[in-house]
Amino acid sequence: MIEVWAPRAARVRLRRPGQGDVEMTADAGGRWHADAALAPGDRYGFVLGDADDLRPDPRSRRQPDGVHAASAWFDPADFAWTDAGWTGRQLAGGLVYELHIGTFTPEGTLDAAAGKLDHLVALGVSHIELLPVNGFNGTHNWGYDGVLWYTVQEDYGGPAAYQRFVDAAHAAGLAVIQDVVYNHLGPSGNYLPEFGPYLREGHSNTWGSSVNLDEPEVRAYILDNARQWLVDFHVDGLRLDAVHALHESAEQPVHILQQLAETADALSAHQGRPLTLIAESDLNDPVMFLPREAGGYGLAAQWSDDWHHAVHVALTGETSGYYADFADPQALVKTWTRGFYHDGTFSSFRGRDHGTTIPDAAATWHLVTFAQDHDQIGNRAAGDRLSQMLSPARLAVAAVLTLTAPGTPMLFMGEEWGANTPWQFFTSHPEPELAAATDAGRKREFAQMGWDESLVPSPNDPQTFERSRLDWAEADAGAHGELLALYRRLAALRRARPQLTDPAWPSGTVEEGPGGLRYTLGRGDARVLVNLSTQPWEVPALSGEEVWLSTAPPEVPAASGVHVIAADAAIVVGPSIRSVAVKGADADAPARLP
Structure with a gap:
């Protein structure tokens, strides 16, 4: 059975190129029906009123010759899926x-x-x-x-x-x-x-x-x-x-x-x-x-x-x-x-x-x-x-x-x-x-x-x-x-450190530096320190805190208890914990963090 909703049409024909038209009948809701069957790949469309132009099916799944041409019948159930064991991915924690x-x-x-x-x-x-x-x-x-x-x-x-x-x-x-x-x-x-x-x-x-x-x-x-x-x-x-x-x-x-x-x-x-x-x-x-x-x-x-x-x-x-x-x-x-x-x-x-x-x-x-x-x-x-x-x-x-x-x-x-x-x-x-x-x-x-x-x-x-x-x-x-290596490391760090997927709203502050702003952005008990100023930035380290990732080495060695962030650079710091294996890291990157 082929059907189409066309309440504005006084007449609807099912057209199958090369096979002639089939007159369709309407119900009270404006839905037209034809007792016909289509095989995969069969071309078809609808002719509305007394015109002779074919229109594609509004619910067409395939248009081999473009959106102005006939539709082609496609049955999605014909595909042999192999994902029966797929349980999906939740958005929380995702990338x-x-x-x-x-x-x-x-x-x-x-x-x-x-x-x-x-x-x-x-x-x-x-x-x-x-x-x-x-x-x-x-x-x-x-x-x-x-x-x-x-x-x-x-x-x-x-x-x-x-x-x-x-x-x-x-x-x-x-x-x-x-x-x-x-x-x-x-x-x-x-x-x-x-x-x-x-x-x-x-x-x-x-x-x-x-x-x-x-x-x-x-x-x-x-x-x-x-x-x-x-x-x-x-x-x-x-x-x-x-x-x-x-x-x-x-x-x-x-x-x-x-x-x-x-x-x-x-x-x-x-x-x-x-x-x-x-x-x-x-x-x-x-x-x-x-x-x-x-x-x-x-x-x-x-x-x-x-x-x-x-x-x-x-x-x-x-x-x-x-x-x-x-x-x-x-x-x-x-x-x-x-x-x-x-x-x-x-x-x-x-x-x-x-x-x-x-x-x-x-x-x-x-x-x-x-x-x-x-x-x-x-x-x-x-x-x-x-x-x-x-x-x-x-x-x-x-x-x-x-x-x-x-x-x-x-x-x-x-x-x-x-x-x-x-x-x-x-x-x-x-x-x-x-x-x-x-x-x-x-x-x-x-x-x-x-x-x-x-x-x-x-x-x-x-x-x-x-x-x-x-x-x-x-x-x-x-x-x-x-x-690219940095993006891979960051994605791995995000998977490895729960602070970076914590759903709670975090803290953050900004201050004026020479020629730009400096941001201290919290993620639980971790921090993202971003220096968009023109000079290195020294930030006191918290007790037990270590650098998880840095985009650039500091221009001068950091004193004990201080993080030094180079100009136009960022570091991610957090509690010192044992390095963990990184699932999915690329072969050229270190296998452990940080």
């Missing part, structure tokens, strides 16, 4: 690695990405977070222009390759989090409004028309999509894009985010493994991760842009746009000790008070913290990474701050070796008018922010995409290899 399939490897496919899993294991990663993989028009895109949420982009290998990737990740001990976009649809190939009221009339967000969350069938479309990833594709969690753009009426008895959390919790209990939902939200509201009994939605975590902004300003000194508020010397300390910088305080960028305080009882790991991510790099005019802005010494400090932060740390692909390749905003719109509009809009946006528009590459230029591919030849070479 997330964000990557884009199309630029992670030269081939840009899921199978090629699976060939790099050993690198992620050696790095100490626990969770791989994939940028959106659902079908979009063209051959390359960030993924946020998707129009068929149930598909896997054919250029990446399609749904079968996706299953192989997840199966291989689980075999390597790695959880997979899939980035999904439920707040808007892309500009090309979105035929859903022809079927039914998928979009909310008269409401829009930054990217176009809002999704109609007041329609029960649309909510079911989203919830079923989440189940597909978590059940049919065995993924371990979802990253929910821009949830602040999910608009629903106050009459809805349960917020869609709570429904998603309840769905994931029920599946987790049934499958016996953690299923993690992470929100991207700019609301600075702990409602995202507070438990439902405390009035929250019950998601596992949310991204923390405040943490990124505070670290970025501390390391680079850049204070334009939304970075202005974070020029406050206390910004890094506040995000370290309280999570949100804006927790009801005035935001000059927004022109109003913003945010809500996180309760003391909330665990720190509910915030995903990062010094770089796809947005904060790619939405710069030139897509430049910290490696294009900072010295090797400050890149090492960024590594320490990221891997010792109170939240759940996340790395963006290539960050671990200071990749020289940029990460730029790229598209491959086949429609010239859409490509031109995207290019003009991009330049206009940066002109308003005071950026030189000549620095902004054309998103549709194929070279913009090619420049954004990682260069794996860099990873082990010279300073890149040294930084």
